[in-house]
Amino acid sequence: MDFYNILLNAHKGFGYLELLLVALFVIALLATMFGYSGKVNNFLKKTTLFTMIFFHIQFLVGIVMLIINFTKGMNMGAVMKNADLRFQFVEHPFSMLIAAVLLTIINKKVKSNDTISMGVVIMGLIAVGLFAFAFPWTRVFGA
Numbered sequence: 001m002d003f004y005n006i007l008l009n010a011h012k013g014f015g016y017l018e019l020l021l022v023a024l025f026v027i028a029l030l031a032t033m034f035g036y037s038g039k040v041n042n043f044l045k046k047t048t049l050f051t052m053i054f055f056h057i058q059f060l061v062g063i064v065m066l067i068i069n070f071t072k073g074m075n076m077g078a079v080m081k082n083a084d085l086r087f088q089f090v091e092h093p094f095s096m097l098i099a100a101v102l103l104t105i106i107n108k109k110v111k112s113n114d115t116i117s118m119g120v121v122i123m124g125l126i127a128v129g130l131f132a133f134a135f136p137w138t139r140v141f142g143a
Contacts, residue, residue, distance in 0.1 A: 004068050011061045015135070018058055021051040022131055029116075029124045038115040045110055052107045055100040059093075066093060088136070095134030102127035 028044040066089065079085045102123050109120050 004065065007061055007065050007068075011058065011065060014054060014058050014061070018051075018054050018131075019135075021047065021054055022128055025051045025124070026128055029121060032116050033121050038117075040110055040114060040116055044116070048103070048107045048110045052100070052103040055096070055103050059096055059100050062093060062096065092134045092136065095130045099127040099130040099134070102130070 024047045028041075028047045032038065032040060032044045069089065074089070079089050106120055106124050106127065110116070113120075
């Protein structure tokens with residue numbers, strides 16, 4: 001097995017874990033907003049931290065995979081003309097990058113504040129929305 005396939009299998013495996021962490025993050029975010037009058041609890045802090053960490057790991061592994069693909073001489077003109085390749089090599093990485101940046105900001109806000117604001121909740125929902133858009137559902141679960 002070559003290095004790229006190892007990275008691909010790791011990226012897919014962490015994808016399942018990331019789905020679980022994102023679900024826990026959404027539950028913690030909404031429970032904090034609606035259940036505890038906005039007071040940040042340890043569950044939200046931990047789920048935000050672990051979701052952010054695994055987002056960063058996934059992103060780094062994905063960037064290495066992307067670099068390996070581009071060093072093989074990929075034609076960007078052909079990539080942009082093909083919807084599947086465009087999703088895989090352009091839309092997926094950039095959407096995940098934006099989601100990872102938003103989660104990093106959310107993690108900082110959750111760590112440093114005692115209460116959660118509506119802006120943090122909106123950023124969290126945007127990050128989850130970007131994650132849901134960019135997640136390759138058909139490749140992971142088949143269709």
